[in-house]
Amino acid sequence: xxxxxxxxxxxxxxxxxxxxxxxxxxxxxxxxxxxxxxxxxxxxxxxxxxxxxxxxxxxxxxxxxxxxxxxxxxxxxxxxxx
Amino acid sequence: xxxxxxxxxxxxxxxxxxxxxxxxxxxxxxxxxxxxxxxxxxxxxxxxxxxxxxxxxxxxxxxxxxxxxxxxxxxxxxxxxxxxxxxxxxxxxxxxxxxxxxxxxxxxxxxxxxxxxxxxxxxxxxxxxxxxxxxxxxxxxxxxxxxxxxxxxxxxxxxxxxxxxxxxxxxxxxxxxxxxxxxxxxxxxxxxxxxxxxxxxxxxxxxxxxxxxxxxxxxxxxxxxxxxxxxxxxxxxxxxxxxxxxxxxxxx
Numbered sequence: 367x368x369x370x371x372x373x374x375x376x377x378x379x380x381x382x383x384x385x386x387x388x389x390x391x392x393x394x395x396x397x398x399x400x401x402x403x404x405x406x407x408x409x410x411x412x413x414x415x416x417x418x419x420x421x422x423x424x425x426x427x428x429x430x431x432x433x434x435x436x437x438x439x440x441x442x443x444x445x446x447x448x
Numbered sequence: 449x450x451x452x453x454x455x456x457x458x459x460x461x462x463x464x465x466x467x468x469x470x471x472x473x474x475x476x477x478x479x480x481x482x483x484x485x486x487x488x489x490x491x492x493x494x495x496x497x498x499x500x501x502x503x504x505x506x507x508x509x510x511x512x513x514x515x516x517x518x519x520x521x522x523x524x525x526x527x528x529x530x531x532x533x534x535x536x537x538x539x540x541x542x543x544x545x546x547x548x549x550x551x552x553x554x555x556x557x558x559x560x561x562x563x564x565x566x567x568x569x570x571x572x573x574x575x576x577x578x579x580x581x582x583x584x585x586x587x588x589x590x591x592x593x594x595x596x597x598x599x600x601x602x603x604x605x606x607x608x609x610x611x612x613x614x615x616x617x618x619x620x621x622x623x624x625x626x627x628x629x630x631x632x633x634x635x636x637x638x639x640x641x642x643x644x645x646x647x648x649x650x651x652x653x654x655x656x657x658x659x660x661x662x663x664x665x666x667x668x669x670x671x672x673x674x675x676x677x678x679x680x681x682x683x684x685x686x687x688x689x690x691x692x693x694x695x696x697x698x699x700x
Contacts, residue, residue: 406628413583422528425520425576
């Protein structure tokens with residue numbers, strides 16, 4: 367799996383979990399930018415990311431996941447990149 | 449033929465402070481209903497021993513692990529390990545707690561810190577850690593241990609009562625937040641229960657409390673365990689955010 371594949375899987379996850387319209391620019395999305403990504407949506411995202419990528423996020427990572435890009439970098443840092 | 453109650457077969461339930469008292473009675477009762485029980489305690493050896501005894505007595509898988517609920521990082525790590533090894537967490541009994549009496553005027557900051565860090569922060573840490581695992585399956589039941597003194601107050605127990613009032617509020621608030629994710633959160637509020645925690649009380653005080661209890665006896669750990677089993681099981685599928693008194697009608 368390539369980094370791009372991880373990027374696409376993460377994008378799909380955001381769209382699915384936050385029920386985003388197709389025209390939303392997911393890659394530039396930040397926490398609380400849109401009403402769907404509120405604190406409850408955030409916890410749903412965390413659970414979905416943990417399931418999809420087989421990882422477990424620390425509390426600090428949950429709190430620090432402030433944008434799509436941060437989430438992607440976090441997954442790369444955790445070794446989800448091949 | 450004896451009817452076997454298997455209503456919790458296949459469910460994984462974590463019981464903090466499960467090595468003795470109400471926690472141990474609850475762990476035993478849940479196991480007797482078929483649950484896979486994870487016993488936790490500050491003393492790893494005692495937790496592992498209790499888990500082995502429960503497994504032998506009820507022929508169910510068990511697990512024992514040691515950590516201090518007041519240590520957020522340790523709680524987080526422990527629940528990651530439990531989730532990894534068991535594959536799921538269906539129930540949490542956040543039972544771990546400490547009790548120290550002190551009259552107003554003799555309450556030290558250290559005593560307050562001990563009550564709050566274990567009873568309040570510890571309960572929040574375990575609810576949070578278990579809740580995150582339960583969210584993935586969008587189901588689960590959490591029971592926290594409040595107390596009748598948290599609901600009505602008790603002379604000599606200002607710090608402890610305050611901590612237990614906070615625990616009841618944890619249940620009410622977490623129930624609101626986790627309900628949409630299929631997770632129920634309730635509290636039980638025991639009255640005077642015959643455990644090591646009340647061994648220090650003068651006999652006259654215990655007799656006075658029993659006299660003020662409608663059912664005219666002390667509660668047993670099994671009395672509380674049965675209420676907890678009800679709240680963990682699907683028997684209480686539409687109950688959340690409640691504080692259930694298990695006190696025999698005690699009036700403080």
